[in-house]
Amino acid sequence: MITKLVSKRVATFAALAALAPLSLAACGGGSSGSSGGDASATVDTLKVLDYYTDEPGKTQIGDMLTACGTSIGVGTIEREAVPGPTLIQKVLQQASSKSLPDVLMLDNPDIQQIADTGALAPLGDFGITADGYAPGPVAAATGADGKLYGLQPGANTIAIFYRKDVLEKAGVTPPTTWAELRTAAKKLTVGKQYGFAFNATADYEGAWQFLPAMWSNGGDETDLKTPQVAGALQLWKDLVDDGSASKSVVNWKQSDVNDQFIAGNAAMMLNGPWQEPALDKAKVDYGVVPFPVDQAGQASVAPLGGEAWTVPMTGDQAKMAKAAELVKCMNTDANQLLRAKQGGLVPTKLALADQFKTEVPKMAGFTDAVAQARARTGKLGAKWPDTAKIIYTGVQLVLTGQAAPADAMAKAGG
């Protein structure tokens, strides 16, 4: 009995292995639904792991996965969601016990580090490309070997949120240059209301929030000891020294910044579109503009956020092929638009930008920013975490008066 069963399994496996390249080629051709007909009969479950544990995202992602499972002919999607900060640890545990999921969602700055370990399958093997995608998501998902390891349906970034009524009353227009930001912030600092709030904590979040200033000023993560980076540090320092931003920014996470904004303790803040549900719930009348530039003529460059779907190397070729189909389904035009509208994201396919802007005008500012958004790991790949540590330490050294902007990064280990 048992031997019969095993030999049957081996036979199926061999057959599938032979079929795989054919069905994948068909996938690449674009007719994903019908292609692997023979293979799909045997794959009836796919395990998925992501970090959308909170509503409404949890249900939205779950529904989309289920719908995609049905459309590619996989009956059951066994989905597991773990809290964001524990996702990588979970993946590592699964990797060492050889129980990786068939489809894995990863935060974009983590893709290269995980791909570097050999845990992910290059999507090119399944005929998937990222043609027509914004450059940021592609750079984030491209490994050191030049292969694509993930497809990111939606992206976000950070920009300046401002309270429309407060600015109007003070006769202040949303800033477009650093000088305007400083003047506006100073003018808006009245009583217990600070003009501007941002996050400068001793973690990756603090580093991420510094990037718009650093990149817009021409600073580069491959060399932090440049006048451009020092200039950005100087801006952070000036805002705090002016009294326009609280000294507490070294201890405020992005959620704290949003709380301060909602409470009316900040007239402007640097934050992302994922805060919009909370802002809408609190009935805050806000507007969004890209992060200002130092001098007119510079381009505002914001860091890319959002998650990509990847296919781990589980060894089961048939399942991996189906998993790739699921990743592809999560990235169809319709699903990109749906996910963007549900989750406060921007579709990553550039061709969808105009349609999205007309349908969701309030995201127009973010839509333009995402098209230009730069991936944190684009240049450094798996070396990004070390650099992020230097950045947030440098920022904290400057804001607490332990170092001058010019030598903060060197003092932080850069």
Place this chain on the structure above:
Amino acid sequence: MSDTKTLAPAPPRDAPAPRPPTARRSGSRRLEEITKILFVVPAGLAIVALFGYPVVKNVVMGFQDYGLKTFFTGKAPFVGLSNYVAVVSDDVFSKAVVNTALFTLGSILGQFVIGMLLALFFHQSFPLNGVLRALFLLPWLLPLIVGSAAWRAILEQDSGILNVTLQNLGVIDGPVPWLTSPSVALVSVILVNIWLGIPFNLTLLYSGLQAIPDELYEAGALDGATGWRAFWSITWPNLRAVVSVVLMLGVIYTLKVLDIILGLTQGGPANATQTIALQSYQRSFVEFKFGQGAALSNILIVISLAFAIIYLRVNRRQVDE
């Protein structure tokens, strides 16, 4: 020795020894020995599996290049002392060592002195004693992460309740940068840890006090030993064993404190609240350099071990007395 005092004629110590062992007897004795060992084996195995293995693994990991890749390839090449060199030569290390010492010393001192005073206070009988004592245990029941989040809100510079209250009372002119100034943050973190550690000290010292027989105080009072005199001559000597346990465990618990600092400052601002334990956590679970994280925790193990040995020596002397 107490058994010399017993009046009943004690059997000679090695009475069974001279008796010539018959074959059957030695067999049953061997069986008895084996049975004894068998009873200890499960406990021994559990200790080896639950404590021995992780410690040995951690020591070995300290010499390995154990990173993200290891989980996928299973390969962790040995790299000699390079993990130790990397963590010790990091600028943050010396700061973390000093902070760990200050944090441990300050926390223990505060927790112990306040815990002791409260234990003495509650040792007297007065109405609502039990209720009040239970209230003092609250910090112990609170999940650490909740405690640190609450304290982060309380210590917030601009709108935190502590600064607002102190300012309204006219105690301070401007807000105190509890968690945002590198020179104050460590003190704040220590204060919060003291708050968290008081129940532990209170409970142990209180039960220690309860174990001291009242007759001693009555006899002492007859000889004129009351108040401080009674404390130094009766309470303190009788409490010494408990005190050494409290301090010993306190040191080991405090050395490894992580959640409070993570919740309050993440080691910032500008590394002002970095400790060896926090560094170890960050290397392992944020940067995924498990070899370096293991190296740091091995350093902590050695420090804890030093304290444990001191404790054992002190304790042995007490038992010998």
